[in-house]
Structure formats: structure tokens, C-alpha cells
Amino acid sequence: MAAPILRWVGPGKRWALAWVDSSSSHRRVSPNGSASHRMREQRSVAQQSLHTAPKPRKGGHKWAAVVGLEVHAQISSNSKLFSGSQVSFAAPPNSLVSFFDASLPGTLPVLNRRCVEAAVMTGLALNCHINKKSLFDRKHYFYADLPAGYQITQQRLPIAVRGSLTYGVFVGNKRSHMATKTVRIKQIQLEQDSGKSLHDDLRSQTLIDLNRAGVGLLEMVLEPDLSCGEEAATVVRELQLILQALGTSKANMAEGQLRVDANISVHQPGEPLGIRTEVKNLNSIRFLARAIDHEIQRQISELESGGVILNETRSFDHRLGCTVPMRDKEGKQDYRFMPEPNLPPLVLYDTASLPVGVEPQQVINIDQIRDTLPELPRVTRERLVREYGMLPEHSFTLLNEVGLLQFFQSVMKETRAEPKKVTSWVLNVLLGYLKQHNLAVNESPITPSALAGLLDLLDSKAISSSAAKEVFEELWKGKAKTAAQIVSEKQLELMQDQEALEHLCQATMEGHPQVVTDMKTGNPKAINKLIGLVRKATLNRADPAVIKNILERLSA
Amino acid sequence: MWARAVWLAFRSGLGGCQAFSTKANFQVKVEQTSPVTHAPRVIPQGSGPITVEVIEHLERLALVDFGSREAVARLEKAIAFADRLRAVDTDGVEPMESVLEDRCLYLRSDKVAEGNCAEELLQNSHQVVEEYFVAPPGIKNPSNTAE
Numbered sequence: 001m002a003a004p005i006l007r008w009v010g011p012g013k014r015w016a017l018a019w020v021d022s023s024s025s026h027r028r029v030s031p032n033g034s035a036s037h038r039m040r041e042q043r044s045v046a047q048q049s050l051h052t053a054p055k056p057r058k059g060g061h062k063w064a065a066v067v068g069l070e071v072h073a074q075i076s077s078n079s080k081l082f083s084g085s086q087v088s089f090a091a092p093p094n095s096l097v098s099f100f101d102a103s104l105p106g107t108l109p110v111l112n113r114r115c116v117e118a119a120v121m122t123g124l125a126l127n128c129h130i131n132k133k134s135l136f137d138r139k140h141y142f143y144a145d146l147p148a149g150y151q152i153t154q155q156r157l158p159i160a161v162r163g164s165l166t167y168g169v170f171v172g173n174k175r176s177h178m179a180t181k182t183v184r185i186k187q188i189q190l191e192q193d194s195g196k197s198l199h200d201d202l203r204s205q206t207l208i209d210l211n212r213a214g215v216g217l218l219e220m221v222l223e224p225d226l227s228c229g230e231e232a233a234t235v236v237r238e239l240q241l242i243l244q245a246l247g248t249s250k251a252n253m254a255e256g257q258l259r260v261d262a263n264i265s266v267h268q269p270g271e272p273l274g275i276r277t278e279v280k281n282l283n284s285i286r287f288l289a290r291a292i293d294h295e296i297q298r299q300i301s302e303l304e305s306g307g308v309i310l311n312e313t314r315s316f317d318h319r320l321g322c323t324v325p326m327r328d329k330e331g332k333q334d335y336r337f338m339p340e341p342n343l344p345p346l347v348l349y350d351t352a353s354l355p356v357g358v359e360p361q362q363v364i365n366i367d368q369i370r371d372t373l374p375e376l377p378r379v380t381r382e383r384l385v386r387e388y389g390m391l392p393e394h395s396f397t398l399l400n401e402v403g404l405l406q407f408f409q410s411v412m413k414e415t416r417a418e419p420k421k422v423t424s425w426v427l428n429v430l431l432g433y434l435k436q437h438n439l440a441v442n443e444s445p446i447t448p449s450a451l452a453g454l455l456d457l458l459d460s461k462a463i464s465s466s467a468a469k470e471v472f473e474e475l476w477k478g479k480a481k482t483a484a485q486i487v488s489e490k491q492l493e494l495m496q497d498q499e500a501l502e503h504l505c506q507a508t509m510e511g512h513p514q515v516v517t518d519m520k521t522g523n524p525k526a527i528n529k530l531i532g533l534v535r536k537a538t539l540n541r542a543d544p545a546v547i548k549n550i551l552e553r554l555s556a
Numbered sequence: 557m558w559a560r561a562v563w564l565a566f567r568s569g570l571g572g573c574q575a576f577s578t579k580a581n582f583q584v585k586v587e588q589t590s591p592v593t594h595a596p597r598v599i600p601q602g603s604g605p606i607t608v609e610v611i612e613h614l615e616r617l618a619l620v621d622f623g624s625r626e627a628v629a630r631l632e633k634a635i636a637f638a639d640r641l642r643a644v645d646t647d648g649v650e651p652m653e654s655v656l657e658d659r660c661l662y663l664r665s666d667k668v669a670e671g672n673c674a675e676e677l678l679q680n681s682h683q684v685v686e687e688y689f690v691a692p693p694g695i696k697n698p699s700n701t702a703e
Contacts, residue, residue, distance in 0.1 A: 077666050084669035093687040094677060098670035102677050114666035135653055144691035198688070207688035334617050344656035362663050 068224030073249040081216035082109030103148035115216035118248040123160030136340040145195035153191035160188040184223040229289035291316035388419035403441035410448035417455035445478035454483035467492040
């Protein structure tokens with residue numbers, strides 16, 4: 001009889017990541033839960049073998065960090081999870097609030113079909129098992145921005161479980177190699193977002209805006225399979241790309257559509273896992289990586305100087321660049337989970353189990369959603385490598401920069417140049433210029449067709465690559481000229497006139513007899529010097545290979 | 557069915573008490589069930605004094621003040637009352653998910669049909685600043701504060 005109660009009275013979803021703690025330290029925190037404890041112990045044993053990448057430290061100590069993430073993504077939908085009010089980022093306060101969102105008595109939740117589909121789609125994309133039956137629970141909430149006093153979530157039986165996410169990391173001495181790693185996904189649950197509080201300390205009051213209250217969220221709980229800030233950042237970026245490819249969330253961190261909490265602990269390999277802290281307020285990928293690495297270092301120095309780690313919630317102060325304890329959460333909170341009495345279980349179907357005689361609007365078919373999944377970033381990258389023969393790391397860069405893949409594909413459509421040439425120009429030249437000027441891809445002064453035109457000229461050997469750079473700079477200035485116009489205006493075409501080139505070579509050789517003698521005695525540097533001189537004389541408009549041929553012929 | 561109903565009432569009503577009773581460790585003696593009524597009779601024994609720490613914990617969770625002799629007595633009575641549920645034998649009875657567990661969960665299409673009633677809603681508020689509700693300062697949730 002005790003076990004089923006503990007299932008929901010216990011610390012709830014906290015234990016999803018709580019097992020980062022050693023089982024002994026967790027026992028101290030939560031006295032109840034024999035059943036969940038057994039599970040936790042089993043899991044942490046399995047886990048330890050996965051986290052043996054030690055970080056050498058001075059003093060001979062080796063520490064390994066264990067990082068788990070909890071990601072909240074706002075579902076991209078027209079209306080909220082349980083009410084028909086609009087979802088929008090910037091709107092006048094309390095204008096997007098229904099009676100239900102304001103928790104008026106007598107209102108009931110009505111589930112939004114789109115949010116369920118988004119959760120199933122995301123679950124499938126993350127290789128999850130989709131639960132054909134899932135349940136809603138109330139999690140009690142202590143702040144005024146959710147006036148019901150609880151949040152509807154999925155604690156006992158979430159919509160998707162046991163998934164995985166593959167991501168790429170740079171390895172090797174020069175970090176030039178890509179390796180793929182996998183992080184396990186524990187579960188995905190549907191839940192309500194809260195409203196926003198504005199604290200006016202001067203007048204000692206809190207202003208409440210409920211526009212965000214009740215917006216659908218996907219909470220994705222990742223198993224603690226990560227070991228540093230960079231890994232976490234890569235995972236979140238990959239997740240962001242997947243959500244954007246699916247269209248299930250805009251996943252813009254700056255607008256709060258993607259929010260990440262990190263659970264962090266350190267331990268000596270072979271020892272039980274350390275006590276974890278939870279770091280909140282991570283609102284950009286860069287801060288996420290910095291906060292995690294800072295917190296790992298803080299825990300290591302704390303332990304090395306004989307201190308202890310407290311099981312606490314900390315927030316990242318991006319001005320100070322460090323994590324600080326959050327004062328309000330003294331002790332463990334009791335969320336008092338209870339089944340949501342107003343919502344029956346959510347039942348999903350597959351093609352084999354479709355019910356007959358039920359309105360199609362009321363049926364969600366998992367197989368049908370699987371068939372409509374778009375191409376995922378991983379597959380896109382594989383396709384780029386296969387179709388264009390590019391390096392895996394180039395495919396990562398193309399996808400990671402917003403809009404860059406589209407730019408690349410537009411150039412590819414319009415040019416005859418080799419894919420490798422296009423990749424190199426887009427990634428090295430264009431992206432370099434954009435970064436240098438702090439511009440996004442869609443702000444590029446050079447259009448895909450302008451670049452395609454330039455690459456065509458280069459491909460047909462009408463201009464040299466150094467002339468091409470010059471043309472690129474002119475294009476960047478954005479005077480609405482095509483590459484061809486710039487080339488003819490500045491007379492940058494390669495000298496195709498063989499006779500004129502021969503004359504120039506002859507003249508140069510006559511002007512530098514000493515170099516010619518050196519060349520004849522077999523000094524390899526001498527011919528390069530001559531080539532340079534001839535090119536200079538042609539204002540960089542001659543192909544060095546052609547010059548070399550002529551010089552060799554003339555001196556023979 | 558009777559047992560299931562009680563089980564449900566127990567699950568939904570007594571979340572807080574569950575944590576509490578494990579701490580205080582009540583002992584309950586169950587008398588033989590009467591064959592006529594099927595109602596078990598429970599005599600709570602040795603409920604013992606409730607410590608200051610337990611009271612403080614409960615007050616914080618429930619946002620209720622137990623700080624008087626009368627209130628403590630009421631609490632002890634409530635616990636004794638709730639403890640009678642422990643006498644019910646639920647072995648082998650599968651708990652219900654919800655009283656609506658055999659019903660279909662209605663799915664709404666994703667259309668905007670509500671909202672734009674700030675003026676009406678704000679009339680409910682004790683105090684208003686511009687179009688914001690004003691709440692007492694209370695406890696802050698730093699992870700959810702608008703910049």
C-alpha cells in the first residue's frame with residue numbers, strides 16, 4: 001500500500017534528476033521513498049560507468065563532472081494549452097487572458113489538440129516511446145503569477161519517455177574532428193507555463209501579467225549524461241534546431257521560448273556521485289556553457305578546500321559571471337502532486353488501434369504524425385556530406401548559423417561552381433565577413449545570386465581567386481552592381497592574351513638576369529619570385545600556372 | 557468499489573498528512589470489522605505531542621497558522637480522523653486514475669476564441685496598476701521574474 005502513495009507524494013519530478021546525488025546524500029534530503037530509492041540506486045550504478053572522463057587537476061586530484069538538463073520549450077501554437085486565449089510574445093499586459101487562465105471559479109481546462117500533436121512529434125523526433133495513455137497532475141505553485149495555486153503538468157505518466165538525442169562534438173588535438181555522442185532523454189511532459197511577476201521593491205508590491213499563464217510547454221528531462229558546459233551547449237543547440245525543424249517551438253532563448261535548468265555535481269571517478277546543485281536563469285546558450293563550467297569549478301575548489309556542496313538552487317549572474325545561491329528556496333519544497341481531477345487520461349492511437357465511429361478531430365494517430373515528420377538536422381547534415389562531399393564539421397556550421405544553409409542552397413542552385421568551392425566561399429569568406437561586422441545571415445549585403453555570379457566567373461577562370469576576393473569586397477559594399485560589372489569596370493579579368501603575357505614574361509626575365517640565372521641553376525625559389533613579378537606586372541590578372549608554363553618554356 | 561472510492565478520497569485529500577504521519581509515526585489499532593456495516597472501527601492510540609518543527613513545516617506548506625492550543629487540538633483531531641482511512645484494506649485493489657478515467661479527453665482545435673477581457677478581469681482585483689494585477693510582495697520566484 002505504501003508504494004503507490006509514494007509514487008505521487010514523493011518529491012515528484014525532482015527525483016528525475018535527483019539521482020545525480022549519491023544515494024546516501026539523497027537519503028538525507030528525502031526520508032521517504034523506499035521504492036523510488038531502489039530505482040535510483042540501480043540507475044546510479046549504471047550511470048557511474050558512463051562518467052569516467054576525468055579532468056586532471058593540480059594536486060593529483062581528478063574530478064569528473066556530471067551534468068543533467070531540464071529544458072522547457074514553449075509550444076508554437078495559436079492558443080494556450082487549456083484555454084482559447086492567444087499565445088503571443090509582446091502584448092499589452094493581461095490582454096491574452098481567459099477566465100480559465102485567471103483561475104476564475106467554475107472554469108475548466110479544455111486540451112488543445114495542437115499541443116498534444118507537438119508533444120508527440122517532438123517525442124518521435126527524439127526517439128522516445130510515446131505513451132498511448134498519459135495522465136495530468138497538479139503541481140502546487142507558490143507564486144501569484146499562476147493564480148490557481150497549481151500548475152497542470154504530467155508527473156505520474158508523461159506523454160513520451162526513454163528517448164535519445166545525438167549530437168556532435170569536436171575532438172582531437174586541434175579540435176578538428178567531429179565525434180557523435182548521445183544523451184538519453186528521460187521524459188517529455190506537457191505542462192502550463194506561468195505568468196510573469198514584476199517586483200516593485202520601492203512600493204513593496206508585485207505586478208502580475210498573466211499573458212503567459214497557461215501557454216503550452218514541453219518539459220524535456222535529459223538524463224545526466226553530460227560532463228561540461230560545452231557539451232550542454234551543443235545539446236541545447238541541437239535540440240533548438242530539432243524543435244525549429246519540427247515547428248513545435250520557435251525555441252528562441254532570448255524571448256524565453258526555450259529555458260534551461262542545469263543539475264550539476266562533481267565526484268572522483270569510482271566514488272559515488274556528488275551532491276548536485278541546480279542552476280537556473282540560463283537564458284542564452286553562451287551563458288549556459290559558462291554557468292555550468294563555473295559551477296563545476298566552484299564545486300571542485302569548494303571540495304578541495306575541505307568544504308561541502310549543499311543541495312541548493314543557484315542562479316547565474318551574467319554580469320558577475322558566476323553562480324549565486326537563490327535565497328528563497330530554503331529547504332525542500334513540497335509540490336504536493338495530485339491527480340488533476342478535471343482531466344481524464346489522454347489516450348493516443350496508432351493505425352492498428354484506431355477506434356471506429358469516433359470523430360477524427362478527437363483522435364490522434366501516432367503513426368500518421370510519424371509519417372509527416374520533416375527532415376531532421378542530423379539527416380540534413382548527412383545529406384549535405386553525401387551530396388556535396390563536404391566535411392561533417394562544415395555541415396554543422398551550415399546548420400548552426402541561422403539562415404546559412406538556405407543561403408548556401410540558393411547559391412548552389414544558381415552557380416556552376418563546384419560544391420566544395422561554394423562551401424569554402426560561404427563558410428570562410430562570407431561567414432567571416434558577417435562575423436566581423438556582427439551581422440546575421442539575412443542581413444548580408446551580398447545576395448546568394450551575387451555570390452553565385454562571382455563564383456561562376458571564378459569557375460570559368462575569367463578571374464583569379466585574388467581578383468575574386470577584390471570583387472567580393474566590392475560586392476560587400478553593396479552598390480547594386482553584379483560581379484561581372486565590377487570585373488569589367490576594374491579590369492580584373494584574367495589576361496587571356498597569350499602573346500601579351502609572353503611579352504611581359506620576356507620583359508621581366510630581361511629585367512632580372514640574376515634571378516633567371518638562379519632559376520637555371522635549379523633554385524626552386526627563383527621561379528616563384530619571377531612568377532610574382534610577372535603577376536604584379538599584370539595587376540594580379542594572370543593565372544600563375546599559365547605564367548609558370550611560359551617562364552619555363554622561355555628559359556629552356 | 558467501496559474500497560476504491562475511499563482510496564481515491566484518501567489520495568486526493570491527504571497529500572500533506574501523508575508526509576506528516578510518516579514523521580509522527582502514529583499507531584493505529586484496527587478492531588475487527590463489523591459484519592453488518594463493513595465499517596472498520598479505528599482507535600487512534602498514542603498520537604503523541606506534535607513538535608514545534610512539524611508545526612512550522614506544516615504552516616509553511618499550508619500557509620495556515622497553527623499557533624494556538626485550540627488549533628493544535630483541531631489538527632490532532634483531523635489527523636486522527638484521517639488515520640481511519642489506513643484501516644481500509646486496499647491490498648490487490650488497483651487505484652483509479654481519476655473518476656473520469658473511462659471518459660474521452662475532449663480535444664479542442666487550436667483557435668483563438670477567448671481573451672481581450674483585461675478590463676473585466678481586473679475588476680476582480682483588489683488593486684491595479686495600469687493593466688497589471690497587484691499582488692502583495694510575498695515570496696518571490698526569482699526564476700520567473702520579468703526583466
